[in-house]
Amino acid sequence: MSEALPSLGFIGLGLMGQPICKRLLDAGFQLNIWNRTPTKAEKLAAYGAQQVSSPAEIVKNSEIIGLCVTDTASVQHLLNQPDGLLEALQPGQLIVDFSSIAPLATRQFAEQARKRGADWVDAPVSGGVQGAELGQLAIMCGGSPSSLDRLQGVFSPLARQVTRVGEVGSGQVAKIGNQMLVSCNALVIAEMLALAEASGIEVEQLPAAFAGGFADSLPLQILAPRIAAKDYANPKWTVKTLLKDLQLAADLARQEDQATPMSHLAAQLMQMQATQGRLEEDPATLVELYRQTPQTGKSK
Structure with missing residues (x-):
């Protein structure tokens, strides 16, 4: 028997987030989604994703949490807002951030997650919307080898290549x-x-x-x-x-x-x-x- 797929959460359903999530659904993942503008989640909900009411609820229902948001401040807000990610994180969970943000802030966010027993991989992508739609993204990763091993099945439907370039923050560099x-x-x-x-x-x-x-x-x-x-x-x-x-x-x-x-x-x-x-x-x-x-x- 094949190993069960981990439950995934995803926050950030813009130009890149939408096709990434669609490919994950096509690959058979159970996907919980949240977006600051709820209407952006409607197409994916109709396609089979489970729309939830808050970032904290994403964490409660997901082993791995993906982010793909606009900038550093957006990630900061997701972590620390009321009913946000950080207060709900549990030991063993993993955040993978596809956003393109500041390396120093990424290391700080990862340290906050580690204090909750969770881990962090920064995984910004290149290839644009077409690359996301075709599963041909290039993903550059910062994080531990063991965490990247956990993400192999997640990255597989998304990327033509995945490269670990160092510890947390290195992907952003x-x-x-x-x-x-x-x-x-x-x-x-x-x-x-x-x-x-x-x-x-x-x-x-x-x-x-x-x-x-x-x-x-x-x-x-x-x-x-x-x-x-x-x-x-x-x-x-x-x-x-x-x-x-x-x-x-x-x-x-x-x-x-x-x-x-x-x-x-x-x-x-x-x-x-x-x-x-x-x-x-x-x-x-x-x-x-x-x-x-x-x-x-x-x-x-």
């Missing part, structure tokens, strides 16, 4: 590095395409022209067609998320006394998008920082 590369890449893609447009070439051909070469990347293949078509509808990721992660990179660089000039410039450019009210838009809109008006030749 790796994700910050991932986002530094993605953010700078997105800005250079936008800059390059604006220059190509101004030069009069068929920019829609560039993703195919670069495919398989040293300049190729997933961000290029995702962003370039949208930029060429000026199609920014239905974003699967946002400038806001990238800027948040660049701010985490800046904080980490200060803590470690390291210079990160390229990422600092990327954050400044994305902040310009913010001043234009484009934080919630697709990173493809970053091209508008570089496009020129035909009348003046000046950037918009």
Whole structure:
């Protein structure tokens, strides 16, 4: 007989949380869900998840608790709010945090959990909504080898690769590095395409022209067609998320006394998008920082 699957709880049903939970349900897990905005849980409840009334109730009904929320402050609030996670944690339980948050705070949260006899794994992901839908995420983990062993069955329907990069907090450091590369890449893609447009070439051909070469990347293949078509509808990721992660990179660089000039410039450019009210838009809109008006030749 196969070993029974552990009961899971999940908090955070946004762009990434929804497809992650759907894949867990498809894999046969019993899944308890909670979201700050209850209506976001309705589709998953109709699909077979059990919607509960509080974070504490998630803990009471789950062996492993997954989080996928916006930022460090959101995790802090979930732990310490009335009827929150921390007061309900029991020895032997495990929190796995898919959110992208600060490494130092992650270590502090893990210590709070350990005082209750529970454990913590930080497991931020890369691959976007499409990767989550297809079960092709890359998961970078910080935590004990034994806790990661417990999560093998949970990660299996979600990821094409799972990499332990160190103790608790290490996964968040790796994700910050991932986002530094993605953010700078997105800005250079936008800059390059604006220059190509101004030069009069068929920019829609560039993703195919670069495919398989040293300049190729997933961000290029995702962003370039949208930029060429000026199609920014239905974003699967946002400038806001990238800027948040660049701010985490800046904080980490200060803590470690390291210079990160390229990422600092990327954050400044994305902040310009913010001043234009484009934080919630697709990173493809970053091209508008570089496009020129035909009348003046000046950037918009």
